[in-house]
Amino acid sequence: MARGDLLKKLFSSFKHEDKEGFYKIANEIIEDEQKKNHGILADELRMILFNGNSMYKHTLSTIKPSVPKDADKDVSLIEVVYPDKYFADLVLPQEKKEVLESIVREFRNWDILVSNGVFPSRKILFYGPPGCGKTISAHAIACELGIPLLYVRFDAVVSSFLGETASNIRKVFDYAKNDNWVIFFDEFDAIGRSRDDLSEHGEIKRVVNTFLQQLDNFKGRSLIIAATNFERSLDYALWRRFDEILNFELPTSEEKLKLCALSIKRFKGPVQVFEQYLGEMENFSHSDIDKMCQTIMKQCILDGRRIFTKNDVEFAVRKQSAIVAMRKTSY
Known part of the structure; x- marks a missing residue:
């Protein structure tokens, strides 16, 4: 006190x-x-x-070491983020929410668990399609814990110079050990790709070996979360290193309606109308629904309205449906 x-x-x-x-x-x-x-x-x-x-x-x-940078590109390897999303902002299956809540509870009771000879879950893997809640879940965990999120910029970490990517990974872990963080490796497959992949050059083995070594030796009081859209490309040895593994999927119809209501809550209007368009939203991710609702809100704001209409919903659904269709054909 x-x-x-x-x-x-x-x-x-x-x-x-x-x-x-x-x-x-x-x-x-x-x-x-x-x-x-x-x-x-x-x-x-x-x-x-x-x-x-x-x-x-x-x-x-003034109280932390300087942010690590890539020696060649002179860009920061990490970004310190202060999230503002809580578990109440997530729309996920109950069993996944319970796992996330358990992770937070264990971290908060770190000392109690360690004094009894066990460690809290410290290494978490999120995988699944893009836009299905992996990033916002990492943000929510950091927010619930009240600690900053250390976002690892894979575009800066991965270097074209031999050995530099492995060096950058060491820099990230060296920086992280000085404080408490939720360390978030997004696009994790960029540095965790299988060493058996014949299409990869020999450098990937050095990178994966370095990451495994740093992960095993890291003693900081932080939570490490890795997220990927391409889980099948990950090296087998990485899977065994994580304490919890969560699969994020496209939202169900019920979850889509909850997401719509949550995303549009600042505006009034016929929320029940969204149910009529569930068929067109079949392939929508969490992110797609958020963008759809952003379209509705922007229309209202530009028109000087605080109430959305069925026409607004129909326009936004069809606009986002076209984007989803183009995305599917580009893969």
Whole structure:
């Protein structure tokens, strides 16, 4: 618990609308909790206080090592993200939600589990078609835990220079060990491709071996999540390294209707109309439904309306259906 003198100063600065003083004292409280080894609490306080605040980003840069970069392209290998999605924003089968909730519960009780000789689930693999909730689920886990998401940029990690990709992977893990994160490897197949793939050059073996080594030796108090749309291309040895593996699929009809209601909730209108278009939405992913609802909302906003109509829904469904059809023919 924070010291009494700090709490008094915090309340006083709030009363006198001293914003700068308030943030300064709040940061002292966070640092005080960190010194007491209350790492998760400190991270949750940071997330609550500074989520999306530029002042926090400045503070963060002064207490953490510099962001790792690719030596050739001079671009950052990672991006620090402060998610704003919670489990309440997810529309997934109940059994998948329960697994996600279990992962969060285990992480929050890290010390209790370790003191009893077991570790929480720390390495998670998400796989399935594009746009089916893998990324938003990773964001929601980070948000529920109150810790930042360390998004690993595969386009920067993968290098055309011999040995540089493996070096970049080491840089990412070296950076991550200095704090608590949800480390998110999106497009994971870019670095986890099977070493038996005859179409790949010898460099892929070096990359996969490096990743396996870093994964096995990583001791940081973080959660590692990898996501891929091409699970069949992953190296067999990688599958055995993950504590939890979740398959994300296209939403059911019931889930599609829930997604529509959730995505359009800021606007009024005949939500029941969406049910009439389920046939046309058969191949829609979570992302497709979100884009469809974005189209409806943009039409309303541009027309100065807060109420959508059946015509708005029909236009948006058909527009997104055309996009889905083009996408299928391009694969």
